[in-house]
Amino acid sequence: MNLMIRSLMGKVYFIIIGFFFLVPHFMAGQDQKLADSLLSLYKNGTYLGDELALLKRIADVETNPEKQLEISELLIDKASKDSLIDFLHQGYLQKGNALQYLGNNFLALESYFLSLKYAQRLGDESSIGGLMVSIAGSYTAIDNFNNAQTYYSKGIQLLRKVNDSIKIATALLNAGDDYFNSGKLDSAIIYTAESALIFEKINYPIGQAYSLGNAGMIYAEQERDKLAEVNINKAIAILEELEDYYPITVYLTYMSDIYLRKNDFPTALNYAKRSLELATHYGLKEQISDANLKLSELYEQSGELATSYKYYKDHIVYRDSVKNIETVEKMADQRTNYEVSQKQTEVDLLEQRRKNQRIVTIAIASALFIIGLLAVGLYRRNKFIRKTKQIIVEERDRSDNLLLNILPEETALELKQKGKVKAKKYDAVTILFTDFKGFTSYSEKLSPEALVETIGFYFSKFDAIIEKHGLEKIKTIGDAYMCAGGLHDNEKDHASRMVLAALEIAAFVEETKNDKAASELTFDIRMGINTGPVVAGVVGTHKFAYDIWGDAVNVASRMESNSEPGKINISENTFELIKDSFDCVFRGEIEAKNRGSLKMYFVEGIKNSIPV
Numbered sequence: 001m002n003l004m005i006r007s008l009m010g011k012v013y014f015i016i017i018g019f020f021f022l023v024p025h026f027m028a029g030q031d032q033k034l035a036d037s038l039l040s041l042y043k044n045g046t047y048l049g050d051e052l053a054l055l056k057r058i059a060d061v062e063t064n065p066e067k068q069l070e071i072s073e074l075l076i077d078k079a080s081k082d083s084l085i086d087f088l089h090q091g092y093l094q095k096g097n098a099l100q101y102l103g104n105n106f107l108a109l110e111s112y113f114l115s116l117k118y119a120q121r122l123g124d125e126s127s128i129g130g131l132m133v134s135i136a137g138s139y140t141a142i143d144n145f146n147n148a149q150t151y152y153s154k155g156i157q158l159l160r161k162v163n164d165s166i167k168i169a170t171a172l173l174n175a176g177d178d179y180f181n182s183g184k185l186d187s188a189i190i191y192t193a194e195s196a197l198i199f200e201k202i203n204y205p206i207g208q209a210y211s212l213g214n215a216g217m218i219y220a221e222q223e224r225d226k227l228a229e230v231n232i233n234k235a236i237a238i239l240e241e242l243e244d245y246y247p248i249t250v251y252l253t254y255m256s257d258i259y260l261r262k263n264d265f266p267t268a269l270n271y272a273k274r275s276l277e278l279a280t281h282y283g284l285k286e287q288i289s290d291a292n293l294k295l296s297e298l299y300e301q302s303g304e305l306a307t308s309y310k311y312y313k314d315h316i317v318y319r320d321s322v323k324n325i326e327t328v329e330k331m332a333d334q335r336t337n338y339e340v341s342q343k344q345t346e347v348d349l350l351e352q353r354r355k356n357q358r359i360v361t362i363a364i365a366s367a368l369f370i371i372g373l374l375a376v377g378l379y380r381r382n383k384f385i386r387k388t389k390q391i392i393v394e395e396r397d398r399s400d401n402l403l404l405n406i407l408p409e410e411t412a413l414e415l416k417q418k419g420k421v422k423a424k425k426y427d428a429v430t431i432l433f434t435d436f437k438g439f440t441s442y443s444e445k446l447s448p449e450a451l452v453e454t455i456g457f458y459f460s461k462f463d464a465i466i467e468k469h470g471l472e473k474i475k476t477i478g479d480a481y482m483c484a485g486g487l488h489d490n491e492k493d494h495a496s497r498m499v500l501a502a503l504e505i506a507a508f509v510e511e512t513k514n515d516k517a518a519s520e521l522t523f524d525i526r527m528g529i530n531t532g533p534v535v536a537g538v539v540g541t542h543k544f545a546y547d548i549w550g551d552a553v554n555v556a557s558r559m560e561s562n563s564e565p566g567k568i569n570i571s572e573n574t575f576e577l578i579k580d581s582f583d584c585v586f587r588g589e590i591e592a593k594n595r596g597s598l599k600m601y602f603v604e605g606i607k608n609s610i611p612v
Contacts, residue, residue, distance in 0.1 A: 035062040039071075052078055052087045059094040065101035068094060077593065089118035089127065096134060103477075105141045106539065112138065126167065129158030133171045136178065142539070145182040152178060169198035169207055173214060180218055189218050209238035213251050220254045229258055249279045249287040253294045260298065269298050280448060288448065289318035317452045423537030429486040430498040430531045430574060431553055432471075433560035434462070434505065436523040439479040455479065458523075461508055469501040474548060484548060487536055495531050495577035499603055502527050502568045510566065528559025530571040555598065562590050562600060572599040583607055 038058045041047040047054055055075040062068040072094040079087035096111035112135045119127040132155030139148035152175040159168045176191030192215050199207030213235030219228035232251045239248050252275035259268040276291035278284075292315035299308035436458075443451050455476075462481055466473050471485040471494070483501075485494030506525065513522040532552030539545050555571055563569035575584055583604040589597040 032061075032063045035064075035067075039067075052084065056087060056090050056094075059091070065098040069098035069102070072098060085118045085121055089115050089122060089124075091115075092118065093127075093131065093134075096138075100134075100138065100141075105138045109135060109138045125158050126162045126164055129155045129162065129164075129171070130167055131155075132158065133167075133174055137174055140174075140178045140181060143181075145178060148178045149175070149182075165198055165202050166204060166207065169195040169202075169204070169211075172198070173207070173210060176214060176218075180214070180221070185218055185221055189215065192218060205238055206242055206244065209235045209242065209244070210247065212238070213247055216251065217254050220258055223261065225258045225261060228254065245278050245282050246284050246287065249275045249282075249284060249291065252278070253290055256294055256298070260301075265298070265302060269295070272298055285318050289315050292318065314448070314452075317456075318448070423535055425533065425535050426487060427533050428494075428531060429484050429534045429536075429548070429552065430495045430529060430577075431484050431534070431548070431556035432482070432498050432502055432527065432529050433556050434481045434525055434527045435560055436479045436525055437565050439523060442523070443479075458509070458512075462505055465501050465504045465508070469497040469504075471498060471501060474546070484534070487548070495529075495574050496581055498529055499568065499570070499574070499578050499582055500606075502529060503603065503605070506566060506568060524565030526560055526563040526565060527568045528556055528561070528563050528570070529568065529574050530556035530559055531573040531577060551595070555592065555595070558590065558592055558598065559600065564602075568603040570601050570603060572601070575599075575601045578603075581607055 035058055038047075038054060038061070042051075042054055042058065052075060055071055055078070059068055059071040059075055062071060072091050075087060076091035076095065079091055092111045092115035096108045096115060099105075099108035099111060112131055116128065116131045116135070119131055132151045136148045136151035136155060139145070139151065152171065156168065156171045156175065159171055172191045172195035176188045176195065179185070179188035179191060192211055196208065196211035196215065199211055212231045216228045216231030216235060219225070219231060232255055236248050236251055239245070252271045256268045256271035256275070259265075259271060272291060272294040276288065276295060279287035279291050292311045296308045296311035296315060299305075299311060446454065459476060459481060462483075463473060466483050469485075470489060470491070471483050472487050474482045474484055476482070483498075485498045486492075491497075506527065509523065509525045513524075530552055532550065532555065534548045534550035534552050536546070536548045539547055552573075555573075559569045559571055569587070570578075570584070578584075583606070584601040585604055587600050587602050589599050592598050
């Protein structure tokens with residue numbers, strides 16, 4: 001729902017964020033053509049003027065987040081050599097924007113804070129205020145609303161001081177979104193209304209569209225449907241003219257809710273289908289997930305359960321993570337309700353016994369009659385209590401199993417006992433990254449269903465291999481797969497087990513390529529492995545995610561990116577641990593930032609003296 005601003009080289013761009021994950025929307029068309037043209041000049045060396053200024057301009061207009069990340073890191077690297085503060089500020093800003101789009105809000109925050117440091121050294125209050133708003137937006141995306149509101153307040157105060165109307169209005173709109181996400185609808189409408197007035201005053205169509213749409217969503221949450229529909233329709237009309245489709249997909253799901261409350265099921269269904277069509281056409285994965293969920297709910301209400309299940313499966317597939325902590329919370333709430341019900345039954349029983357004692361003192365005959373009634377009641381209550389206890393145990397087991405699917409057993413136990421998880425440092429952990437060659441271009445030719453089936457085919461087998469060797473899957477990002485060894489066991493051979501797993505994965509991928517039945521599912525795979533110290537823990541307060549951080553993770557990623565199809569590229573650290581068991585070939589060195597030269601080795605196979 002949120003509108004975020006980034007201003008560079010005198011030009012303004014907008015980023016939209018959804019309700020749960022920061023999903024930037026980069027303007028396409030002319031900007032991408034300009035980016036491609038400037039990048040061609042840079043690569044050919046046919047440009048005039050300052051190299052850093054050209055890189056800054058390319059990062060500013062690039063609409064592909066992966067390319068923007070690459071260019072911004074190149075800008076940072078070159079600016080660092082001469083300590084050029086202005087270019088470092090801009091480089092880290094664009095790196096943060098790219099990371100936001102890619103969904104890595106924690107690394108985006110790190111980049112924004114570095115950009116903020118350089119902006120403060122420059123004394124640029126307008127940039128400082130804008131960065132405060134970007135930082136606040138990242139905190140909103142990870143559901144840290146307290147920090148988000150603190151930085152929105154600081155950012156808005158600075159932007160009012162420099163009197164930049166567009167940035168002030170955008171910051172107000174973002175703050176309104178943060179209040180919306182935290183359930184403070186009255187505050188949300190106040191901030192959104194003020195932003196609307198500013199955008200209208202300066203005749204800024206895109207800002208007016210977002211203000212109208214956001215206000216409509218707030219009104220929809222308040223069930224003020226007439227106001228919601230008017231505002232959303234106005235927003236959609238402006239956005240269609242501007243060809244800005246991501247927010248339209250969000251607004252259409254709210255229109256679906258409005259018409260469902262009117263009991264106009266066909267219109268509600270039509271809005272949800274339009275949302276899915278737009279999201280699919282423009283590759284907006286988060287909104288594909290949301291639209292599928294909305295369609296699943298609509299078909300469920302209409303009694304078409306098979307169709308509802310189909311859309312729900314697609315919703316699950318497109319979620320950024322299957323770690324649905326909300327389900328755990330609902331189960332926990334259900335368990336609590338049962339426990340309260342049981343306790344109330346015991347209280348009622350005690351009160352009834354007291355009444356019986358008073359009745360006995362009045363008349364024995366009446367007491368006997370009441371005791372007979374009580375005996376029947378006790379039998380029924382005891383039966384109810386036994387049934388309730390059974391349900392509680394079943395729900396607890398379901399909650400525990402779901403939590404174990406999300407977090408390692410040791411971490412899940414700590415979370416249940418203490419309500420939080422303390423980060424831990426491990427001195428030696430082996431990390432594996434895999435990536436499919438050419439997957440992006442291949443995926444553009446596939447339908448969403450075929451794409452998901454393809455990824456699931458490979459990753460299901462990877463999961464089985466990793467579990468077989470006693471390793472820990474960490475996460476998947478697109479077609480990249482990450483796992484680690486040595487986190488939750490006392491065995492010291494995690495490096496060898498990881499290499500064995502990598503060899504098995506490579507063999508599986510090669511077998512698939514040679515399998516005619518699976519010819520449409522084949523890829524080449526690159527793999528990289530490194531061993532070193534990491535910090536592991538759970539991030540977030542509402543949607544938990546187990547992750548690891550540290551330079552060792554970055555080096556493992558570098559090993560993968562510098563590998564070759566079908567090869568397992570390992571670092572010197574891992575080589576020293578497994579060289580007695582595996583045949584390895586030295587294949588050169590790469591330069592790594594802040595690390596100097598890194599030696600790399602290809603694993604050729606298991607030595608003959610070692611049993612497979």
